[in-house]
Amino acid sequence: MLTLTDDEHNRATEFVQEFSDHTLSGRSLGFTCIYRSHDFPYTRMVLKLTGAVQDYALKIDTMSPTSGRLQKEFALLTTLSRYFEQNESGRVIQPIYLSQGHNFFVTEFISRPTAAEFIHNSQDDDQVAQIYRRAGAWLHDLHGFQPAIEYVFRPRWMTLSIHELLNAVPQEIVAQSQAMADVLTETAQHLKGIVEARVFSHGDFHGQNLIVGQGEMIGLDFTEASEKLAVYDIVDFLKSDVFRDAPASEIDRSGIIKANKAMFMRKYRHPIHLDILDFCMCARLLKDWLALWQIGHICSPYEEDRRHRLGIRLQAAFQHW
Template identity: 55%
Template sequence: MPDLTESERQFTSDCVAEFLSYANTDATEQVECIYRSHAFPNSRLVLKVQTKPATYALKIDTEAPDTGRLRDEFDLLTKLNIHFEDNPTTQVIRPVYLSDTNSFFVTEFIDRPTAVDLIYNSTDDDQVAQVFRRAGSWLNDLHSRQLPVSYAFRPKWMTDSISDLLDAVPYEISDQSRRWVNIMFAEAARLKGIEDIRVFSHGDFHGQNLIIGQGKTIGLDFTEAREKLAVYDIVDFLKADIFRGGEASDVDRSGILKRNKDMFFRRYKHPINTEILDFCIRGRLLKDWFFLHQRRHDCSEFEEHKRERLGIRLRQVFG
């Protein structure tokens, strides 16, 4: 679990005390930090607060009073809970309390595995396939919240990002991947301007933000929610598939195992452009691989494993 500095301990203690006062209880059994943001380590934390009546997640952002980030997310969670209240399988985490300063809020804590826990660690391919099916069903329901609109695909941001990352990798990596990049750029030129659908999107739909409950699939962390192309949420989730084993014949042109991708689309029914989706998945895998080869980036043990898995999939899909 992430460690807290002395100043963070004082601040989080004050947050917990404020919430306990609201909840009219002082029966705290345990408080622990369960998450620290990699991108914003000094301002964004999540605590697990265990009391005798219930266990809660307390989400902190010390910059939120200025940005309104947590206030907006809490408001959206409230609306989504109402929107999905009659849906027996698709749920979002239940909001409980927003601080007066907007620097933290509290939700229920659900002690169930996330989709990533199962995709990364399960030895049962059938169980993992069901995770992909449930994720597709959940996202289909979220993307149905409002009518989709037609929107022209603009791949320049992705090709620019790939170019920038390519400039910062060792020569042997850029040399072996040059053909892959050329394929991607040619495809980007062909797909530019093709119509796809833009929907209300989660915005950060990776597997850690989806809890696999008993009969329910529960989404969380909506700070990046906005309207965008539907394929980007799908890419964020499907890319976790790289941690599953498979032969080249098991992988489709996107770089994802055919079995898991097919299961995702068992319940996801919005009419997306599959060529754009496959292009975006390959682009994301390539970007992640380049990022983990940056000359100034020191990989953790997990990142080294991820880099290896990305390389395997990229070689499988590009040949």
């Protein structure tokens, strides 16, 4: 449970009461704060509402009346709920109420672990492989929401951002990563111009945004949804694989465990150029690693562990380039 200031608590009380009055005939609900945005800690948070029969999630963005952020997400959740209606193994979180002032909305609360919790914590590799398979199936269905559009792959922004990061890391890290950056820059020249699929994408498809239900996967947090290359959602999900321990012999050129990547792609059947996937995956891992080595950045214990794991994966991956 996260602490609320007095002003935040008073505001939350008003929001909870509005929801209860409009939806539950004013029945009493308890609430706790379960999430506060790292980048927008004072304006974005999520409450868990506890009721006698059902629990709910109340998502707050006090800037949404101006930005339209929550209105758009609520409308999209409503549309996607209908889209997934006939899907027995996948759906999105069920939207329930959009506030009159557009500064919060309410959805069902599902007390189930996320895909990230399994990937980070499970000791059962076979269980984790099934999480990848089910995640790939869910993303396949989401990417079919709208017809794909052909789009030319333009990777230059990735290599430019890598070289920018290289300018602000210790020299020993430059020595370790310069060859990796050069390989990716050269590879980008060969891949640019290849036609790939641009699809309706989640936009922030990491494992925390996919709940593992009983026989179904449930997607949430669609505030970054947009049309983009399909490969980017895949990269967003697979990057958590660095938290799985595996010998270098089981890591392919993308930096991902071969078996887990294969399981994800087993049910994801939209056409993907695998060389582009491997390039984007490696570029993302390198960017994330360099970002954690920026001069002046102080890593938390979690970031220290992630940085160490990213370094191991990159060393294993670039043996294949």
